Structure formats: structure tokens, C-alpha cells
Amino acid sequence: MIMPPSTRHAPPSPSLPPKRVSVLPPSVPSLASLSTRLTIHGARLGDSPSGTKTGSAALWCSARLGAPGGGLWDGDHDAWAQDDVHVTQGQDPEDMKQFIFVYYELGNFYQNHRSLVDNNNLSGPLPPELVDTLPPELVDTRSLLAILAGFAIGSGALVVPGVVWCLRWQSWSEGCRCSLPKVFIGLIVGAMFSYWFSAMTMKSVGSVALKMVEEVRRQFNTILGLMEGTGKPDYATYVKICTDASINEMIPRGALVMLTPSLLEPLWHRDSLWRSCWCPDFWSVDVTEPLLVEVDQICHLACPASPIFYKHNSVKTIKTNVIGTLNMLGLAKRVGARILLTSTSEVYGDPLEHPQIEAYWGNVNPIGVRSCYDEGKRVAEMLMFDYHRQHGIEIRIARIFNTYGPRMNIDDGRVVSNFIAQAVR
Ligand SMILES: O=C(O)[C@H]1O[C@H](OP(=O)(O)OP(=O)(O)OC[C@H]2O[C@@H](n3ccc(=O)[nH]c3=O)[C@H](O)[C@@H]2O)[C@H](O)[C@@H](O)[C@@H]1O
Numbered sequence: 476m477i478m479p480p481s482t483r484h485a486p487p488s489p490s491l492p493p494k495r496v497s498v499l500p501p502s503v504p505s506l507a508s509l510s511t512r513l514t515i516h517g518a519r520l521g522d523s524p525s526g527t528k529t530g531s532a533a534l535w536c537s538a539r540l541g542a543p544g545g546g547l548w549d550g551d552h553d554a555w556a557q558d559d560v561h562v563t564q565g566q567d568p569e570d571m572k573q574f575i576f577v578y579y580e581l582g583n584f585y586q587n588h589r590s591l592v593d594n595n596n597l598s599g600p601l602p603p604e605l606v607d608t609l610p611p612e613l614v615d616t617r618s619l620l621a622i623l624a625g626f627a628i629g630s631g632a633l634v635v636p637g638v639v640w641c642l643r644w645q646s647w648s649e650g651c652r653c654s655l656p657k658v659f660i661g662l663i664v665g666a667m668f669s670y671w672f673s674a675m676t677m678k679s680v681g682s683v684a685l686k687m688v689e690e691v692r693r694q695f696n697t698i699l700g701l702m703e704g705t706g707k708p709d710y711a712t713y714v715k716i717c718t719d720a721s722i723n724e725m726i727p728r729g730a731l732v733m734l735t736p737s738l739l740e741p742l743w744h745r746d747s748l749w750r751s752c753w754c755p756d757f758w759s760v761d762v763t764e765p766l767l768v769e770v771d772q773i774c775h776l777a778c779p780a781s782p783i784f785y786k787h788n789s790v791k792t793i794k795t796n797v798i799g800t801l802n803m804l805g806l807a808k809r810v811g812a813r814i815l816l817t818s819t820s821e822v823y824g825d826p827l828e829h830p831q832i833e834a835y836w837g838n839v840n841p842i843g844v845r846s847c848y849d850e851g852k853r854v855a856e857m858l859m860f861d862y863h864r865q866h867g868i869e870i871r872i873a874r875i876f877n878t879y880g881p882r883m884n885i886d887d888g889r890v891v892s893n894f895i896a897q898a899v900r
Pocket residue numbers: 764765766767768801802803804805806807808809865
């Protein structure tokens with residue numbers, strides 16, 4: 476049976492179909508359905524908008540009435556069009572002792588709802604016990620979602636550069652050779668740490684969101700008129716919670732994400748602490764091609780020095796010494812850098828003087844099999860002095876005699892390594 480609770484409203488038509496009563500799980504309606512279109516009011520069971528008490532569970536509503544205990548009364552929108560108020564008698568009041576949550580859809584009839592509530596003194600602050608029973612998600616759904624979105628975006632912005640930096644540090648700077656087990660394991664471990672700390676960050680987001688919910692709940696509970704829009708929320712407390720959380724929880728965890736590669740890499744490479752301080756980049760370039768970089772000093776050491784190797788591709792050897800030296804001098808000229816050329820004792824060729832002094836001009840075969848190197852270095856020296864005289868480039872030339880040292884090829888073919896190799900073999 477449907478009864479009008481107020482004499483101000485026309486009684487419902489006898490032809491009005493019976494109202495549907497359904498039972499929902501204890502959960503509340505989905506957040507998605509609430510987030511964009513609902514405000515929340517509460518009423519005690521038995522308080523009808525008209526103030527009249529009925530012998531049954533008197534409910535007033537438009538779209539939905541839900542009780543945490545599980546009862547849900549689902550009215551229809553047409554009833555609101557008739558500015559109608561309904562009282563259900565289909566349910567036993569004993570079964571519905573809990574508070575009834577009334578959700579107002581913000582539709583064309585919202586003003587009717589509001590005036591109805593105001594007229595019937597249902598617009599005061601929610602009773603504390605009612606606020607305590609509200610599921611956190613319903614306290615202020617839109618604010619909650621906005622806060623969560625803000626934290627998610629913020630932490631994402633913090634974490635993504637960390638992950639990218641980590642990957643660049645671990646792989647791109649050295650060329651990503653994922654087929655090497657060490658590199659592959661390093662990438663997996665590096666990514667795992669990043670995700671671990673990212674998860675910690677997101678966890679802290681959740682805990683902060685909970686604090687915000689509790690604060691919202693507290694304010695609804697203590698500030699009069701907040702529910703109706705007449706009371707002023709304490710925004711400063713929200714801001715303080717967010718700020719404190721950022722400083723105390725999110726930034727330290729985000730910093731861990733950023734610093735993990737640097738902290739771990741010393742364990743990975745013995746020399747990496749030095750590298751992380753100095754951090755040189757090694758590029759593989761062809762000195763016979765123009766090179767556009769900004770430098771302070773140039774050490775032009777390019778060119779194989781062993782007869783075995785420089786004779787292997789003699790044209791490339793002369794190109795390196797002539798075109799390569801030209802390019803390095805052009806670079807030095809453009810950026811105003813000082814340049815060092817490593818030359819050779821072979822600029823003396825088959826010397827007629829012993830020992831050779833720098834003023835000695837040498838005795839070089841211009842068409843022999845070693846000329847690509849001998850004449851190449853003589854041209855390189857000549858270019859150095861011409862650029863110095865013509866363009867004022869600051870130059871240094873070192874005529875190196877038989878070089879040897881660590882990591883030298885045992886089959887280099889030069890005299891010192893040959894002596895050592897013959898002695899140990
Ligand atoms: O042919 C010429 O008449 C001129 O040749 C050169 O001048 P330029 O050709 O402008 O070349 P440089 O500026 O001396 O540079 C030499 C080489 O260095 C290369 N270069 C220059 C600058 C740089 O940053 N990187 C770089 O690789 C250039 O590609 C170029 O092939 C001489 O410097 C001039 O004295 C001469 O008048």
C-alpha cells in the first residue's frame with residue numbers, strides 16, 4: 476500500500492504501480508554510479524519528510540534508498556515528477572532499524588528534493604553515529620576521487636623519470652646488449668627495484684588518502700552546515716595532510732626510485748663509483764668524417780701505429796692522417812681548442828743520423844709500403860703547423876718512439892712487444 480506522508484502533496488494515483496523492493500548485497504552502490512551525480516543526505520528510519528510517523532518503515536526518496544544492513548528500496552523517477560512522497564509498508568520496521576541512506580540524483584527535480592528536505596527539517600548536520608557508519612567512499616566521493624587522482628598523477632610523475640633514468644643509466648649509455656646475461660639480469664633487477672619503490676609510493680598514497688577520508692569524516696561530524704553547503708570546510712587541514720604526506724612519505728620513496736641505480740651500480744662495477752662522478756661518454760666516430768662537438772681540448776691519437784696494421788689498409792691510413800687531422804684542426808679552429816697530435820719516430824724514415832733530434836728532417840721513401848704512415852704523419856705535422864701559423868691554433872706534437880704498455884696486442888709487431896713475445900714463447 477502506498478500512502479502520502481504529507482497533506483501538501485497530492486495523494487498518489489491509485490493506479491500507481493506497486494513499488495519495487497529489492498535486496499542488495501551489504502555493499503553500497505558502486506562508486507562509479509555515485510561519483511558524478513550524487514549528493515548525500517541521511518534520514519532516520521521513521522522520519523518521513525512530512526514529519527508524520529507511520530507504523531511502518533516510512534521512507535522518503537526519489538531514486539534510491541539504501542541501508543547498510545542490506546535493504547534497498549528502489550522508487551522510480553516518475554514519482555518525483557508528481558512531487559510525490561511514498562511510504563512503503565512492504566517491509567517490517569524491525570528489519571530496518573539501521574539508518575537509511577538517501578541518495579539524491581541531481582536531475583530536473585533536485586530543487587523539489589531540496590525544498591522538501593528543508594521544509595521538513597532534515598537538513599541539519601548528520602548525527603555523529605550516522606557519519607561513523609558511512610562508508611568512507613560515500614563521505615565525499617568526488618573529493619576522494621580527485622585526491623586519489625592527484626596523488627596518482629604526482630607519484631607517476633615522480634616515478635616515471637626515475638625508471639627512465641634507471642634504464643638509461645644501466646643500458647643506453649653503454650649500448651644495450653641485452654643478450655649478455657649480466658646486462659639482462661641487471662635490467663630485470665633494476666626494473667624490480669623501481670617497481671618495488673613505486674609500489675611503496677602508491678601504498679603511501681593510499682594511507683594518505685585514508686587520512687583525508689578520516690579528516691573529511693571528522694569535519695562532517697563537527698562542522699555544522701557542511702553537508703548543506705552553508706558551513707565552511709577546513710581546507711587548511713587538507714592541504715597540511717597532503718603536504719606532510721608528500722614530504723614524509725612520497726618524496727623519500729620517490730627519491731629511492733631515482734637513487735637506486737646509483738646506489739646499486741658500485742656493487743655491479745668496481746670502477747663505477749669513479750665513473751658516476753666523472754661519467755665520461757665514449758662515442759665511436761670516424762675521424763675522416765666531420766665532427767661537430769663542443770670541446771676544450773683535443774688529443775688526436777687516431778691511426779694504427781703498427782706496420783702490420785697500418786699497411787693492411789694503407790689508403791684508410793693516409794686518409795686518417797690527412798683528412799682526419801684536417802677535421803680535428805677544423806674543429807680546434809671553430810671552438811678555439813688546443814690540440815695534441817701523436818706523431819711518430821717514423822717521420823724520420825730511414826734516418827741517416829743517430830740519435831735523431833727534432834731539427835732532423837728525415838730520410839723518407841715517398842712511395843714505399845710504409846709511406847702511408849710515414850708521409851701521412853709528416854703531412855699531419857705540416858697541417859698542425861700551418862693551422863698554427865695561419866689560424867693561431869695552439870698545437871702540441873709528440874713524436875712517439877716504440878710504444879708499449881698494458882693491453883697491448885702480443886702480435887703488435889713492434890720491437891718491444893716482439894722481444895717480450897719471443898722471450899715468453
Ligand atoms: O679551402 C680553403 O680555401 C680553406 O680551407 C680551410 O677552411 P675550411 O674549408 O673552411 O675548413 P676548416 O674550417 O679549416 O675545417 C677543416 C675541416 O674540419 C672539419 N670540421 C670543422 C669544424 C668542426 O667543428 N668539425 C669539423 O669536423 C670540416 O668539415 C673541414 O673539412 C682552411 O682552414 C682555410 O684556411 C682555407 O682557406
